[in-house]
Amino acid sequence: MRFTMRGKFFPQAAVVAVLACALPAAGWSQVDTGQDKAIPPSKVERLNRAPVSKEILKVTLPRPVETTLPNGIRVLILEDHRFPLAAVEFDIDGAGQMYEPANLPGLAVTTARMLDQGTKTRTSKQIAEQIDSLGASLSASSGFGSGSTSLFASGLSDTFDQWFALASEVLLHPSFPADELAQYRSRAKPALLQQRAQPGFLAFQTMSRALYGTYPAAVVSSTPESLDAVTPELLANWHDAHYAPQNTVLAISGDVHADALIAKLRQSLAEWKRSKETVKLQPAPPPATQTKVFLVDRPGSVQTTLLMGNLAIDRTNPDYPALVVLNEVLGAGSASRLFLNLREEKGYTYGVYSSVTARKYAGPWTAGGDLRTEVTGGAMTEFLRELNRIRDEKVPDDEMDAAKRTVVASFALSLESPQQLIGYAITRKAYNFPADYWDKYPAQITAVTADDVQRVAKKYINPATMQLVAVGDAEKIKSVLEKYGPVEMVDASGKPAAEPAKSPGGNSQ
Amino acid sequence: MKRFLFHWVAAAALSLCIAGGVASAPQQIAPAQAAVVPKVQIPIQQFTLENGLRVVLSEDHAAPTVSLCITFDVGSRNELAGHTGFAHLFEHMMFQGSQNVGKGEHLILVRVNGGDVNGTTTQDSTNYFERVPANQLDMALFLESDRMRALRINQANLDNQRNTVQEERRLRIDNQAYGKTYEIVDGLAYDSFAYKHSAMGSMDDLNAASLEDVASFFKTYYAPNNAVLTLVGDFKTPEALAKIKKYFEDIPSQPAPPAVDVAEPARTAQRRLQVEDSFAKLPRLDIVYKTVPGNTPDWYALDMLGDILFGGTSSRLYQLLVKEKAVALQVGGGIAERRGPSLFQAIALMKPGQDAGEVETLINEEFERVKKDGVTQAEMDKVRIQDRLAQAAGLTGTLNRARTMGRDAVYFHDPGLINTALVNYSEVTAADIQRVARQYLGAEQSTVVLTVPKAQPPPTQEGPREKQ
Numbered sequence: 001m002r003f004t005m006r007g008k009f010f011p012q013a014a015v016v017a018v019l020a021c022a023l024p025a026a027g028w029s030q031v032d033t034g035q036d037k038a039i040p041p042s043k044v045e046r047l048n049r050a051p052v053s054k055e056i057l058k059v060t061l062p063r064p065v066e067t068t069l070p071n072g073i074r075v076l077i078l079e080d081h082r083f084p085l086a087a088v089e090f091d092i093d094g095a096g097q098m099y100e101p102a103n104l105p106g107l108a109v110t111t112a113r114m115l116d117q118g119t120k121t122r123t124s125k126q127i128a129e130q131i132d133s134l135g136a137s138l139s140a141s142s143g144f145g146s147g148s149t150s151l152f153a154s155g156l157s158d159t160f161d162q163w164f165a166l167a168s169e170v171l172l173h174p175s176f177p178a179d180e181l182a183q184y185r186s187r188a189k190p191a192l193l194q195q196r197a198q199p200g201f202l203a204f205q206t207m208s209r210a211l212y213g214t215y216p217a218a219v220v221s222s223t224p225e226s227l228d229a230v231t232p233e234l235l236a237n238w239h240d241a242h243y244a245p246q247n248t249v250l251a252i253s254g255d256v257h258a259d260a261l262i263a264k265l266r267q268s269l270a271e272w273k274r275s276k277e278t279v280k281l282q283p284a285p286p287p288a289t290q291t292k293v294f295l296v297d298r299p300g301s302v303q304t305t306l307l308m309g310n311l312a313i314d315r316t317n318p319d320y321p322a323l324v325v326l327n328e329v330l331g332a333g334s335a336s337r338l339f340l341n342l343r344e345e346k347g348y349t350y351g352v353y354s355s356v357t358a359r360k361y362a363g364p365w366t367a368g369g370d371l372r373t374e375v376t377g378g379a380m381t382e383f384l385r386e387l388n389r390i391r392d393e394k395v396p397d398d399e400m401d402a403a404k405r406t407v408v409a410s411f412a413l414s415l416e417s418p419q420q421l422i423g424y425a426i427t428r429k430a431y432n433f434p435a436d437y438w439d440k441y442p443a444q445i446t447a448v449t450a451d452d453v454q455r456v457a458k459k460y461i462n463p464a465t466m467q468l469v470a471v472g473d474a475e476k477i478k479s480v481l482e483k484y485g486p487v488e489m490v491d492a493s494g495k496p497a498a499e500p501a502k503s504p505g506g507n508s509q
Numbered sequence: 510m511k512r513f514l515f516h517w518v519a520a521a522a523l524s525l526c527i528a529g530g531v532a533s534a535p536q537q538i539a540p541a542q543a544a545v546v547p548k549v550q551i552p553i554q555q556f557t558l559e560n561g562l563r564v565v566l567s568e569d570h571a572a573p574t575v576s577l578c579i580t581f582d583v584g585s586r587n588e589l590a591g592h593t594g595f596a597h598l599f600e601h602m603m604f605q606g607s608q609n610v611g612k613g614e615h616l617i618l619v620r621v622n623g624g625d626v627n628g629t630t631t632q633d634s635t636n637y638f639e640r641v642p643a644n645q646l647d648m649a650l651f652l653e654s655d656r657m658r659a660l661r662i663n664q665a666n667l668d669n670q671r672n673t674v675q676e677e678r679r680l681r682i683d684n685q686a687y688g689k690t691y692e693i694v695d696g697l698a699y700d701s702f703a704y705k706h707s708a709m710g711s712m713d714d715l716n717a718a719s720l721e722d723v724a725s726f727f728k729t730y731y732a733p734n735n736a737v738l739t740l741v742g743d744f745k746t747p748e749a750l751a752k753i754k755k756y757f758e759d760i761p762s763q764p765a766p767p768a769v770d771v772a773e774p775a776r777t778a779q780r781r782l783q784v785e786d787s788f789a790k791l792p793r794l795d796i797v798y799k800t801v802p803g804n805t806p807d808w809y810a811l812d813m814l815g816d817i818l819f820g821g822t823s824s825r826l827y828q829l830l831v832k833e834k835a836v837a838l839q840v841g842g843g844i845a846e847r848r849g850p851s852l853f854q855a856i857a858l859m860k861p862g863q864d865a866g867e868v869e870t871l872i873n874e875e876f877e878r879v880k881k882d883g884v885t886q887a888e889m890d891k892v893r894i895q896d897r898l899a900q901a902a903g904l905t906g907t908l909n910r911a912r913t914m915g916r917d918a919v920y921f922h923d924p925g926l927i928n929t930a931l932v933n934y935s936e937v938t939a940a941d942i943q944r945v946a947r948q949y950l951g952a953e954q955s956t957v958v959l960t961v962p963k964a965q966p967p968p969t970q971e972g973p974r975e976k977q
């Protein structure tokens with residue numbers, strides 16, 4: 001369709017993305033969303049001749065209408081009548097991968113993906129046909145590392161009631177047909193193979209295991225064995241036990257009318273009965289205290305994918321604002337130190353970034369990127385230089401101001417997107433933050449000092465204890481990595497691998 | 510408006526029916542009729558400055574933001590042999606500083622003020638854009654005008670960005686499963702050099718790019734008369750226009766660049782190729798047909814055909830290949846939009862060991878069914894409502910609008926297409942769709958590329974193995 005922007009550097013990408021996006025994606029969510037692929041400076045030079053308004057546009061984020069239904073569903077509705085569109089997200093805490101039994105990795109994900117594959121009254125084909133015919137779309141997902149499962153639906157607002165009813169039906173009355181499950185299994189197993197061809201996934205998988213050990217967040221995908229083991233009964237049992245209204249946030253944005261809609265929701269969702277299920281997550285393990293180096297061999301790789309990091313904080317930790325600012329200085333975007341150094345000055349890479357992930361349990365800070373094989377050693381030197389610099393030296397005032405302004409000023413832009421606004425509200429609900437949390441957030445960021453940044457840098461960002469993962473051509477980079485510690489070879493399934501790879505057969509599965 | 514109200518009421522009754530657990534036949538949900546006239550229209554005003562710069566303004570006061578996009582009428586199609594990748598390399602150079610903007614300052618200023626910024630290069634155009642809070646409009650105009658007027662070009666920046674672009678090539682193409690397939694498909698399907706070669710360019714050509722090349726490229730293609738400026742968001746048109754004149758109107762125009770020949774000779778025989786991919790784990794089949802330029806009646810018919818065959822999980826080929834026959838993990842396709850002959854594509858990511866010939870036959874049989882029996886009224890209704898959804902979704906976000914209008918202004922001299930394309934779709938009939946299938950999807954017009962995982966050497970019992 002011509003209305004959506006097509007591929008960036010390749011027009012075909014629009015079509016091909018249909019394939020790539022549907023494969024399980026990997027990656028931690030990042031604190032900072034300003035990830036652009038942009039094309040910045042060499043050595044930065046500020047001429048300060050451009051007319052810049054010093055004023056940071058103060059905006060008040062609109063608050064959605066909130067209510068709680070009798071069965072415990074917390075409803076958020078943000079009206080926006082600019083376009084004849086609406087979007088819905090059911091966010092069901094306790095139904096995510098973090099609560100799965102250890103012997104069935106991916107059970108929550110498979111359950112979510114199977115929701116629209118049949119209900120008591122409709123086949124998967126009928127559901128697909130009806131959703132498409134209403135000018136809508138529907139998808140359910142449960143991310144690895146997430147405690148929740150989400151059902152998304154969106155479409156034209158004039159058919160809202162019809163597609164919302166279908167979304168509710170697949171959420172509440174999935175039938176998990178055995179033949180559809182068999183089909184899903186036959187697609188999901190080869191997809192695991194393809195996933196392991198992606199260096200980014202291999203790095204993420206290896207790092208997750210290094211950081212989390214036996215904690216559920218170490219799980220990043222299903223396995224062929226777990227896909228074989230799931231049955232319609234197991235899915236139905238998981239659904240019955242873990243899809244509970246009292247643990248659900250329902251967020252609706254767009255061209256809807258809150259009062260009338262709430263009245264309808266009270267009726268249409270009343271059949272979803274409250275259960276006794278409560279959600280309680282075990283805390284994550286402590287950060288690693290000793291550096292380990294992991295190498296995934298990918299023979300023939302022309303780049304090395306580097307990923308380093310360690311566990312840091314959960315989302316409610318008071319150090320969060322300081323780490324957001326730290327991340328902005330260090331590597332969140334194209335004006336950050338890592339990018340300017342390794343890309344713009346050294347020309348090692350198309351892009352290097354850092355991230356800080358904070359969720360209901362402690363997530364990691366990470367830094368990394370894809371660099372051409374020959375400069376793996378040089379890149380490590382620069383990564384370590386930047387990690388040490390942010391610990392050892394106070395961030396200069398102008399850099400602090402720029403980083404804080406970057407975070408705060410972006411609020412004006414979020415007013416364009418009702419879905420981003422409601423995303424803020426979902427976060428607030430998920431962590432039980434106060435109603436004025438986002439109103440006060442800019443002030444929290446502005447209050448962060450250079451001393452704060454250095455304090456959290458010293459507390460969390462430590463090259464002497466971080467975990468280091470490399471995915472690349474082992475023959476060429478193993479000796480480089482040995483400078484940073486004993487290198488453990490890992491195979492594509494994440495298991496310890498036999499020593500060096502003298503053949504391209506290093507990827508098991 | 511009445512028709513929408515009607516659907517709302519009818520739908521509400523149905524919703525209660527389903528929620529109450531009453532078994533309801535699927536047929537009860539009737540597709541809403543597509544509106545021929547788009548419900549949403551955005552205001553557009555067009556101007557041309559004395560130096561030839563085309564200006565498109567669209568006010569939207571819903572949020573305190575503005576999006577600025579400069580689209581230049583140059584893409585990889587303008588490149589000559591030996592200079593592939595140049596348009597894209599040049600795009601990187603545009604962020605390396607200009608007379609009054611330091612290296613990197615453009616990006617830093619936009620980001621520090623909360624904005625988004627990027628540039629993209631395609632075969633058919635190159636654009637540069639930023640979305641900023643409304644009070645930074647002057648900053649955005651200053652930054653874009655300064656580099657259009659006086660880009661700073663030197664060897665250090667060129668060398669640095671050449672490295673960056675080569676890393677981008679490694680990241681996106683050389684180190685990715687199926688990364689090279691896109692280049693191979695274009696290279697085999699097209700005859701004219703304009704579309705045959707890769708926008709990313711070859712490593713050799715990138716290495717050969719000189720400072721003189723860069724300077725001459727800038728002068729020829731980055732002139733105001735070869736560009737369109739689109740601005741969308743929270744401004745008042747007279748004030749914004751005055752500012753645009755202030756920043757841009759004194760930039761001198763240049764002679765028009767040489768025309769590009771994208772004409773393709775008629776094809777008489779199918780082209781086929783099998784390629785090995787070191788990183789792919791699953792076989793992939795690409796079938797493409799060279800068709801018509803974008804924004805033509807047949808292009809719209811082919812786009813709707815693509816949606817019937819590939820759009821969504823209810824589409825014919827998803828249901829056939831992924832569900833019914835269970836031979837593919839994913840299937841995608843449809844028509845790309847180019848200023849010249851566009852490719853209609855079918856792509857299937859197949860299961861391991863799947864016979865690609867069987868999948869190719871299934872796809873061809875489905876194409877033949879369309880040629881023989883046409884498409885159904887239900888399929889037409891479905892695609893029309895999806896078009897309406899896409900039109901509305903494509904209007905959300907000021908940056909999206911600025912980019913789309915800039916592209917349409919450069920491609921088709923019609924920035925208002927964002928409002929009127931839906932009418933073009935509505936004029937396509939089921940008979941048109943059957944006709945374009947017959948006309949363009951002939952075997953002799955097709956290019957078939959099969960990408961297979963590179964064979965692994967058989968495992969040996971012990972000892973070192975040969976490295977490839």
